[in-house]
Amino acid sequence: MKHEDKEAPRMLTESEVIASVCRFLKKNRFRVTRFLSETERGIDIQALTPDGKQHVSIEAKGETSSKAGSGRFGKAFDSGQAWDHVSKAFYCAARDCSIGLISGIALPKNERHVKFVQKILPALKQLRIEVFWVLPNKRVETEQIWRMWDTGANKRGRRTKANRLRP
Numbered sequence: 001m002k003h004e005d006k007e008a009p010r011m012l013t014e015s016e017v018i019a020s021v022c023r024f025l026k027k028n029r030f031r032v033t034r035f036l037s038e039t040e041r042g043i044d045i046q047a048l049t050p051d052g053k054q055h056v057s058i059e060a061k062g063e064t065s066s067k068a069g070s071g072r073f074g075k076a077f078d079s080g081q082a083w084d085h086v087s088k089a090f091y092c093a094a095r096d097c098s099i100g101l102i103s104g105i106a107l108p109k110n111e112r113h114v115k116f117v118q119k120i121l122p123a124l125k126q127l128r129i130e131v132f133w134v135l136p137n138k139r140v141e142t143e144q145i146w147r148m149w150d151t152g153a154n155k156r157g158r159r160t161k162a163n164r165l166r167p
Contacts, residue, residue, distance in 0.1 A: 010136065012108045014038035014062035017134045021045055021058060021106045024132065024140035030056065038062065043092070049102065058132065059092035060106035061085035063113070082112035090120060093129040102146070104130035109141065 012020075015038050022032045022045060029050035036044050045058040063082075089105035096103040105124075107113040117124070117131055124131060124145060131143040 011063045012134055012136065012138070014044075014060055016138065017060045017062050017106050017108060018044055020134045020138040020140055021060065021132045023138075025056075043096070045106070055101050056104070057093070057096040057101045058104040058106050058130075059089040059096075061089055061108075061113075063108040063110055079112055082110075083116050086113060086116040086120070090124070090129070093124075094127055097127050097129060102128070102130075104132055104146075106132040106134060109133035109135050 018035050018038075022035050025032055025045070025047050031048040031050075031052065032045065033048060034043075034046040036042055043057045044060040045056070047056040047058075048054065049056060085107065086105075089107065093103040093105050105117075107117065114133075121131075121143070124143070128145055130145045133141040133143075135141065
């Protein structure tokens, strides 16, 4: 009997996280006004709310390097790097919400990133910083912090998947 190895799920680069969240925002009637590649500096995703009245900023991080020559190419970032990602994303989102932007962070939904976000979730909620989780299949879930997503409940009754904005 031939043993077939299961292919490991492909890890998401920062550019893939950005692209997934941009698609999600567009489906939810946001107007994406600018997005960066992982090599550019600045706010990763800028958008306008569906009514066009509020500016949105989202800081994104990936789970592996996209640079073929780097030591992390194709390998998952370690726990320290995931902590660094969450810390920097939180800082950027807090900075942006302090100047009146609606802000969020976008991360791959994996064990390491989830662990660190769970530890600061109360602060994220208090500051109204949304968390966009990008799954390996590039679908997006949110933590429902903005309270503007029309969702279904999962098995635990927690609302995690956003389909469209509530009117």
